[in-house]
Amino acid sequence: MDEAVNGTVPLPRIERQSPAGHLAERCAATGSEQTVTLYEVPFLAQVELRVDPGEERCAARTAGEFLGCALPEPGRWTGNGRPYALWSGPGWYLIVDDTATGRGLTAGLAAAVGGEYGAQCASVVDVSAHRTVLELRGPRARDVLAHGCDLDLHPRVFGPGNYTHTLLAKATVGLQQLDAGPTYRLLVRASYADYLVNWLLDAMHEHTAVH
Structure with a gap:
């Protein structure tokens, strides 16, 4: 009491x-x-990556380096380990990871694709x-x-x-x-x-x- x-x-x-x-x-x-x-x-951690058309090559390279796999072609997914990337549409990918939190994956990916030139070249959103x-x-x-x-x-x-x-x-x-x-x-x-x-x-x- x-x-x-x-x-x-x-x-x-x-x-x-x-x-x-x-x-x-x-x-x-x-x-x-x-x-x-x-x-x-x-x-599972799920993060949506939307790449600006004019910055796709930059974003694809930096995101790929962070993820450890290339971003996939249409109709495909990539990643032999974790995380892996799913093609959702032109310039649009879903990143899925069962070893990270959505918040951590979002922060890491956003820093990777937005840090190289001091400008954000993609949108990164936690959709877990x-x-x-x-x-x-x-x-x-x-x-x-x-x-x-x-x-x-x-x-x-x-x-x-x-x-x-x-x-x-x-x-x-x-x-x-x-x-x-x-x-x-x-x-x-x-x-x-x-x-x-x-x-x-x-x-x-x-x-x-x-x-």
Whole structure:
């Protein structure tokens, strides 16, 4: 009572909650490594880099030096380690890193692209809270996506190293293929995460049910 009066009662601890965290148990219980699995990869640092057209060569070089990889060509992503860069449009890239904070990545990248000539040659914005990342992997992953995506995902057309924006079950996503497994990463708006995870889990049943 005295603690409450004196204002010394400790505040309750607030656990950080990811957009699809409440579905983690259902994801873990659905599918298998032999068919297809779905997991959220939460809290990745995501930074949007928009390059001024007249400064693209300067920004590409300085950003590449900071990131340790060249900025990608259209429809591609680059980066064998962390971080990696996704092509989002002309002069527009999304930088993703699972080993840094959004604030730290933003500060470092902004200093790299804006410091060489004493003038900012690009816009660097922390957008980590805008999206979460879902990872769909396994031999049947491509079949699951085909239920709601009109994109041609045949390996000859879309394979490791590719990245694009598309519609999946009427939700706009960024679609990245990591390897030939195949393993896909879906970048989805936080507000659509619940809907899309439930849709993917339902689509997976056809390919994971034991007959």
